[in-house]
Amino acid sequence: MQNEFENTPPQRIYLDHNATTPLSSSLKxxxxxxxxxxxxxxxxxxxSRPGKxxxxxxxxxxxxxxxxxxxxxxxxxxxSEGNNTILKSVWLERGLDRSEIMISQIEHPSVMKSAEYLKSLGAVLKLIPVSRDGALDxxxxxxxxxxxxALISVMIANNETGTVFPIQELSQIAHAHGALMHSDCVQMPGKMKLDFNSLGVDYATFSAHKFYALKGTGIVFAKKSAPWIPLIHGGGQERSRRGGTENILGIASLGIVLDSFGQADRKILEMTRLRDLMEKMILEKIPRVTVTAQKSPRLSNTSSLIIDDADGETMLMSLDLKGFSVSTGAACSSGNPEPSPVLLALGLTRAEAQHSLRISLGWGTDESQIQKFVSTLTEVVEKLRALKKEEKQYAIS
Ligand SMILES: Cc1ncc(COP(=O)(O)O)c(C=O)c1O
Structure with a gap:
């Protein structure tokens, strides 16, 4: 095994850490x-004691x-459970007096679909627009x-483009009007350096499988003063805030992985260096590539590319066959030929969005992997463009 955070087969290079991360080998x-x-x-x-x-x-x-x-x-x-619980909880507690919910246009489906569901029950849903460079209006x-x-819910950073949002300002605006503030912070741990308290949120949601621990373990931060109605009623677990026997293995894995978080600042710096290097090499080697929101504040590890004349799904599959795991957008929409709603919300055309590729680095990524990835991507794009050119000539003749 290469290193603690690269618990993947040696012949495969994993660059899809925003979808999920390999398990830390400390768990093994x-x-x-x-x-x-x-x-x-x-x-x-x-x-019961070891679990307790x-x-x-x-x-x-x-x-x-x-x-x-x-x-x-x-x-x-x-x-997903955390986001559902918070939106529905606030609606049940506050909906009668305060019927409006504000979320960004590019929230994860677990926020977007919960909000649309509440709209079907009578909530007024306001979608905050985002610009092409990823800035929130x-x-x-x-x-x-x-x-x-009743609530503003905006993610701290977008999982597809990596753009970071001004949560502190949003909390101030929300609180000045007596509204509550939630931030989906799934993409934050291990990818951005931040004083969580400075965000001033009432709720935040996290997921352990996005930072090297087991799947099926979510974490909600809920201020003591914030309204809470359990989504799952049951036993008295979690102080009666979430019924059901606890996922002890997942929760224990979270604690074990957090022991490695002393390295986080160093890892974040290294991922930024490698991501910037990767983008520089790609822009030098492959003509007609755009990095989405390159100049905006972004997560350290994420790069979202639009590559002209190269279909995103075909690039993904070609790279997969050559041993690289990347994505065209969010994992939950893979296999879906529709272009990413996030990229469309940023104002990209359908054609542009269909030429997108998301690369997300992790704590185990190293420079040699980046070099191999860039040279393989260059080959793949050259081949796809040559095929496209041939197809066009064939169509004309
Ligand atoms: C921003 C964001 N929110 C929520 C989720 C859902 O997390 P989970 O897989 O723990 O339900 C994801 C996972 O892709 C995500 O990226």
Missing amino acids: EKWMELFELWGNPSSIHAS KHLRESRQKFAEFLGCSPLEIIFNSGA LNFVRAEISNRT
């Missing part, structure tokens, strides 16, 4: 310990990572917010 080392965590943490007897201990420790470590109280941390199945927010607004 602790596997026997994890194997012992089968007891139900709600039981009174001794068999991990539950407590992981909660404490994540609270330290954010700089909040462990009481403000709620574990669940993932960020704060003037729209200032003009549209009122004492009817």
